[in-house]
Amino acid sequence: MKNAPVEPPQRYRARMVRVLDHIDRHLDDDLDLDLLSEIAAFSKYHFHRQFTALFGLTVHRYVQLARFKRATHRLAHSRSSSVTDVALEAGYDAPDAFARAFRQRFGQAPSAFRAAPDWAALDEAFSTFHQARSQLMFGFSPDDVTICELPSTSVASMTHIGDPATIAATVARFIAWRQANGLTDPDLPIYGIFPTDTRVTPPAEFRMQICVATNYAIAPNDDGVEATTLPGGRVAALRVLGTAGDDLEPAALYLYRDWLPESGEELRDFPLYCERKKFFPVVAAHEAITDVFLPLR
Numbered sequence: 001m002k003n004a005p006v007e008p009p010q011r012y013r014a015r016m017v018r019v020l021d022h023i024d025r026h027l028d029d030d031l032d033l034d035l036l037s038e039i040a041a042f043s044k045y046h047f048h049r050q051f052t053a054l055f056g057l058t059v060h061r062y063v064q065l066a067r068f069k070r071a072t073h074r075l076a077h078s079r080s081s082s083v084t085d086v087a088l089e090a091g092y093d094a095p096d097a098f099a100r101a102f103r104q105r106f107g108q109a110p111s112a113f114r115a116a117p118d119w120a121a122l123d124e125a126f127s128t129f130h131q132a133r134s135q136l137m138f139g140f141s142p143d144d145v146t147i148c149e150l151p152s153t154s155v156a157s158m159t160h161i162g163d164p165a166t167i168a169a170t171v172a173r174f175i176a177w178r179q180a181n182g183l184t185d186p187d188l189p190i191y192g193i194f195p196t197d198t199r200v201t202p203p204a205e206f207r208m209q210i211c212v213a214t215n216y217a218i219a220p221n222d223d224g225v226e227a228t229t230l231p232g233g234r235v236a237a238l239r240v241l242g243t244a245g246d247d248l249e250p251a252a253l254y255l256y257r258d259w260l261p262e263s264g265e266e267l268r269d270f271p272l273y274c275e276r277k278k279f280f281p282v283v284a285a286h287e288a289i290t291d292v293f294l295p296l297r
Helices: 009-025 033-040 044-055 059-077 083-089 095-106 110-115 119-125 127-134 164-180 242-246 249-263
Strands: 145-150 153-161 190-194 207-213 225-230 233-241 272-276 289-295
Touching: 009 033, 009 044, 009 059, 033 044, 044 059, 059 083, 059 095, 059 110, 059 127, 059 164, 083 095, 083 110, 095 110, 095 119, 119 127, 119 164, 145 249, 153 164, 153 190, 164 207, 207 225, 233 249, 249 272, 249 289
Parallel strands: none
Antiparallel strands: 145 233, 153 207, 153 225, 190 207, 190 272, 233 289, 272 289
8 A cells, every 4th residue: 555645744734824823713603623623624533633742732722721811911901891701702601710710720810810910920821822832833934034125113112121921011011101192093013122032031131122103202201111213124024923923932033043044144233023013902812913024234
């Protein structure tokens, strides 16, 4: 008997990307194995094992964590949503059941998390989810990278200094500043600038800047928000879709480690940065589009 042809890794990856994309877009739907295996074009008898082998999580656990991740963002950033609303959206029939599950996973009741989020504990609780997402992020190819010219952009910037696990707290402060200063238009471009690398920088020394495009003068403030400019020029751009944009390290690693040495390009003296086209929680997380930019000469 002849051996069956081996499926190219990129095609296999594309099948699983379709599944994750469908989950992102349909978190409120019934995500059963029959449907997801059909989307992946795998036999339902083998899909669950394939999913678990690749991601280290069962499909049920993955969906559960995806819903909880959305719930934490709703609690922290969307005060118009009650805890009951968030519980129902997460798939629970009653808020008390949601509260027990939330406390068990994150060490805080939903109301306590809303009042004072423990971002470090949250990051640890979602480590398996983030690791699962990153499994598909190393499949970039040179065709995914585009060299283009960008204009200079005036932005308001807040700098995060310290453990990357606490970035969400800085994001929450930046969102509060934006709301207080009328910069709530969901079409305003959001940027992140990364002068340090989590792999080589001690957590206490990690720095990044969170920015929103604006031409308005930035009044003196106690929040540490300053006016700055993203310089125009040539960049290598790599697009990351959906909630995978929450973890840009695989994209940065691909650009530096794999793409740059083969490209013949030279770097400009400005750090890697990104543009988040649509920013959660202003829109649903699955609609996020993140462009990662490597500045070139």
